[in-house]
Amino acid sequence: MPDANDDDFRQVLSREHEALEKRRRRAAAGLETAPPKLRLALCATLLDKRDTGILLRALRETPSCALPEDLAHLRRIFKTPNDGPVKLLLCCSENPNDCTLPQGLEAMRDKLGDPEVIEIPESTPVSYEEARSWTMRYWPVNFIKSRAGLSLKPGLQVLDLTQSDRVQAGKYLRQVTALSASHQGKDAALIVEPNADVVVAKSLDTTTEEGHPLRHAAMNCINSTCARILQTRLSKQADAVPSPASAAGSRKRAKLDEEKHDSLAKETGDLENDDFPGFDPVNTYLCTGLDAYLSMEPCPMCAMALLHSRVRRVFYASPNPRRGALGSCARIHCHEQLNHHFQVFTCADPKPKES
Amino acid sequence: MRAALAEGEAALARREVPIGCVFVVRQGEENVAAEETVLTSGGNETNEEANATRHAEIVAIDRLFARVGPSAKDLLASSELFVTCEPCIMCAGALREVGVRKITFGCGNDKFGGCGSVITVDPDADLRAGLLADEAVSLLQKFYQRENPQSRDTLAAK
Ligand SMILES: [Zn+2]
Ligand SMILES: [Zn+2]
Numbered sequence: 001m002p003d004a005n006d007d008d009f010r011q012v013l014s015r016e017h018e019a020l021e022k023r024r025r026r027a028a029a030g031l032e033t034a035p036p037k038l039r040l041a042l043c044a045t046l047l048d049k050r051d052t053g054i055l056l057r058a059l060r061e062t063p064s065c066a067l068p069e070d071l072a073h074l075r076r077i078f079k080t081p082n083d084g085p086v087k088l089l090l091c092c093s094e095n096p097n098d099c100t101l102p103q104g105l106e107a108m109r110d111k112l113g114d115p116e117v118i119e120i121p122e123s124t125p126v127s128y129e130e131a132r133s134w135t136m137r138y139w140p141v142n143f144i145k146s147r148a149g150l151s152l153k154p155g156l157q158v159l160d161l162t163q164s165d166r167v168q169a170g171k172y173l174r175q176v177t178a179l180s181a182s183h184q185g186k187d188a189a190l191i192v193e194p195n196a197d198v199v200v201a202k203s204l205d206t207t208t209e210e211g212h213p214l215r216h217a218a219m220n221c222i223n224s225t226c227a228r229i230l231q232t233r234l235s236k237q238a239d240a241v242p243s244p245a246s247a248a249g250s251r252k253r254a255k256l257d258e259e260k261h262d263s264l265a266k267e268t269g270d271l272e273n274d275d276f277p278g279f280d281p282v283n284t285y286l287c288t289g290l291d292a293y294l295s296m297e298p299c300p301m302c303a304m305a306l307l308h309s310r311v312r313r314v315f316y317a318s319p320n321p322r323r324g325a326l327g328s329c330a331r332i333h334c335h336e337q338l339n340h341h342f343q344v345f346t347c348a349d350p351k352p353k354e355s
Numbered sequence: 356m357r358a359a360l361a362e363g364e365a366a367l368a369r370r371e372v373p374i375g376c377v378f379v380v381r382q383g384e385e386n387v388a389a390e391e392t393v394l395t396s397g398g399n400e401t402n403e404e405a406n407a408t409r410h411a412e413i414v415a416i417d418r419l420f421a422r423v424g425p426s427a428k429d430l431l432a433s434s435e436l437f438v439t440c441e442p443c444i445m446c447a448g449a450l451r452e453v454g455v456r457k458i459t460f461g462c463g464n465d466k467f468g469g470c471g472s473v474i475t476v477d478p479d480a481d482l483r484a485g486l487l488a489d490e491a492v493s494l495l496q497k498f499y500q501r502e503n504p505q506s507r508d509t510l511a512a513k
Contacts, residue, residue, distance in 0.1 A: 213452045213453050222406070222408055233405065301446075301451075332473075
């Protein structure tokens, strides 16, 4: 990502939703829209346009003419161009050769031309553009917003990043890739408080140094963040009352993690303000509201650790085709049954890292 | 599994989500009365540490590394895990990282389970489910009946 103007991100969605988004974007961009899945239906031309109202009522009152729920996007009337004849959708046909008038509509026979079998879009259009294009080609359809997408939990929804989101995300994503590059390409992670625009914790993968296979960058970063939060909370408590013995152990651990964090901050020449302006560790529940930036797509352990920690958004630079859990091998953030969801973004045009 | 449940009980006493685990090594040949040694054990510490990743399995693994250093990896790779609740996706990932393949758990974890319930993190893992599941569940119920002071959504701490 060489330039601030290149801050373009792609949201990692579920496969189903991704396909839907792709369709939506193509249509909105005026590109050729996807052809719908088609099915057969029976239509007939009105002999006199003035009978439209009578016939529509008749169709509504005839059970065999009812359209199934999933075809609610189809219109009943097709006014052919240039004030041409009006066609009516009579019913969905199961049998392509059956051109008899639906049962119950016999009384209308003298108002209709011979029924004909046509193809109608069975798929629901996902945008106005798609609906318009299908209307032109097949049969009039409506774009119904509430039916166009999958019903999704708030955290799984498509999120359009604002311009300032993009600028901030670009900045930290470059920072985390630079951190990785300056440490022999080791995975790096940042946790950022987005409103105050400050780095809360910064970590590298230390599996080799520590001889500990769980010390991935993201895990280290979460531990650092939690240690900072806990440390602040405990020292605030200590100011008020003498600290309970049970807290001593975690305080020691928190202190250790914090020292590690500080040494990295020194090493990278990026000394941060200890007071975290705008970041309130006392009232922060886990990593709620914080964003994570990773040089590499996280493994399942790290991805789920971020999820458990209630991170708000995750940005990663390079995909990990071997074991990435937020897009490459799995998309664990798209599982509906999880109790927390975050949005995941990656570079629009990712450059896979050789390893 | 009894030892894992005891770790779960201990976690409950600390007002943590009562999940516990033990990593066990068996010495001696299979099918012969093998001697079992507990390598390391742990219970949830998410509330105490204000860190949602401090699950029983991670705590136990970290304890062993703190005690014996990098050789913990070899010890773990030949060990077997007994845990009261199905490891979540994070812990299942961690177990794969340290090479623990033999996993026995009590109750399933349909919200976060990484050993089949939500996804299967390690398709090569040798899984056994349902051992003393009722006791694991009643331990969890005891916790959820009691109010959890720290977390808004108690499941977050699982
Ligand atoms: Zn990882
Ligand atoms: Zn877990």
